[in-house]
Amino acid sequence: xxxxxxxxxxxxxxxxxxxxxxxxxxxxxxxxxxxxxxxxxxxxxxxxxxxxxxxxxxxxxxxxxxxxxxxxxxxxxxxxxxxxxxxxxxxxxxxxxxxxxxxxxxxxxxxxxxxxxxxxxxxxxxxxxxxxxxxxxxxxxxxxxxxxxxxxxxxxxxxxxxxxxxxxxxxxxxxxxxxxxxxxxxxxxxxxxxxxxxxxxxxxxxxxxxxxxxxxxxxxxxxxxxxxxxxxxxxxxxxxxxxxxxxxxxxxxxxxxxxxxxxxxxxxxxxxxxxxxxxxx
Numbered sequence: 001x002x003x004x005x006x007x008x009x010x011x012x013x014x015x016x017x018x019x020x021x022x023x024x025x026x027x028x029x030x031x032x033x034x035x036x037x038x039x040x041x042x043x044x045x046x047x048x049x050x051x052x053x054x055x056x057x058x059x060x061x062x063x064x065x066x067x068x069x070x071x072x073x074x075x076x077x078x079x080x081x082x083x084x085x086x087x088x089x090x091x092x093x094x095x096x097x098x099x100x101x102x103x104x105x106x107x108x109x110x111x112x113x114x115x116x117x118x119x120x121x122x123x124x125x126x127x128x129x130x131x132x133x134x135x136x137x138x139x140x141x142x143x144x145x146x147x148x149x150x151x152x153x154x155x156x157x158x159x160x161x162x163x164x165x166x167x168x169x170x171x172x173x174x175x176x177x178x179x180x181x182x183x184x185x186x187x188x189x190x191x192x193x194x195x196x197x198x199x200x201x202x203x204x205x206x207x208x209x210x211x212x213x214x215x216x217x218x219x220x221x222x223x224x225x226x227x228x229x230x231x232x233x234x235x236x237x238x239x240x241x242x243x244x245x246x247x248x249x250x251x252x253x254x255x256x257x258x259x260x261x262x263x264x265x266x267x268x269x270x271x272x273x274x275x276x277x278x279x280x281x
Contacts, residue, residue, distance in 0.1 A: 001086065003143070005134040009084040011077060013069065013099050015092040016123035017230055017258045019045035025131060027084065031077050033099060034067045035262040041067075044263045053262035054233040054270060066263045068099040074106035086110055088143065090127050093117045093194030112140070117151055117194040120264050121228035121256050121276045126150050128226075128255060129280050154278040157199065157215055158230075159186050159208045161271030205237070212275050213244060221249045224279050228256035232265045232272040241275055252277075 005027050012021060014032040021028040032043035035053065037060060042048035044066075048056075057064070074089070081087055087110050094100040094115045103113045116123050129150065130143055186208040188199040202208050219225055227245045231238035238257065245254050256276070260268060 001140065003086055003134055003138050003140065005131065007084060008086040008088065008134050009081045010127050010130060010134075011074075011081070011087055011089040011103075012123060012127060013091050013103075014044040014046075014261055015097065015099070015119055015263050016090070016127070017050075017120045017261050017264060018124040018127075018256070019049075019261065021124075021127075027134075028127070028131075029077055029081065031069050031073055031103075033069055033097070033263045035266055036065045036067065037062045042262070045261050048262050050259040050261050050265065053265055057233075057265075057270065064262070064266045066266050068097055069102050071102045071105040074103045078106060078108060078111055084110065086112065086140070088112050088114060088127075088130060090114045090116055090123055090130075092119050092123065093191070095194035112143075114147055115194075116147075118154070118156070118191050120260060120274060121230045121258060122154060122156055122191070124256055124258075125154065125226060125228050125276055125278055129278070132280070150278060154276070155215070156190055156274060156276045157188055157212060158190070158268070158272060158274035159188050159211075160269055161186075209237075209240065209244075212241060213248070215275070216245060216248050216277075219249060219252075219277060220279070221251045222279070223251050223253070224281050225249060225252035226278055226280055227252055227254045228258075228276040229254070230256075230258050230260050230264075230272075230274045230276070232260040232268055233270040234273050235259075237273045241273060245275075 009027045012030050021030050032046050034041050035044050089103050089111055091100040100115045107113050186202050188211050190197050190199050229238050229241050
């Protein structure tokens, strides 16, 4: 089957942190997860924006929690996309959330669910790579080959102000080894095979930023190299990261700059900054 942007849709969940996906691409949709403050529940990116979430977080004593979309949420979205012959449904790592399983339960014959084994902008960047292929014409096989290579080759680094939020939400993974560190020690983390993993410990934001610089300097500057940035209520640090990428890798494309939404923000915590990259050959 020949796949293109007219007959193939892409569905993300809101942990991809790309809330305006449908405005950017007519064949894209986003299924929101839920963020909960006590008995109040909000659809991530729909009923609670990232800005509203961080404002609420600064003033509330309640600890937010998150929950996955229901299979019914996904079925309603797949039904809405009834004119499309194929749907690629890309989701946060199955080890991090039950979202992928909900999508599987709702999938019909047109739907190909993908456990991206990652989160946030890394999901969006994979979807953008698929979209580029749809726009020139592609096949299921080519998309599957891309997904496999992406899982092996894409990279990310992020730093959090505290491991408290990851630990509280049970998403800390092997980064638990960094728990209990002294104040001002910044953990550098990544996600690999659906698990948060520790990379390095540094002291202070300056040294953390240098780790990002070192990683970018280890890439080969080319038009095929693509970057993304994300932050949780830390726009100045994200802007500094974006400037660094443009200065060090002028041929590359910085294709996503976003703020972590309520669900990812619940687990990463304010002050988180992330850098994502992939060479799309």
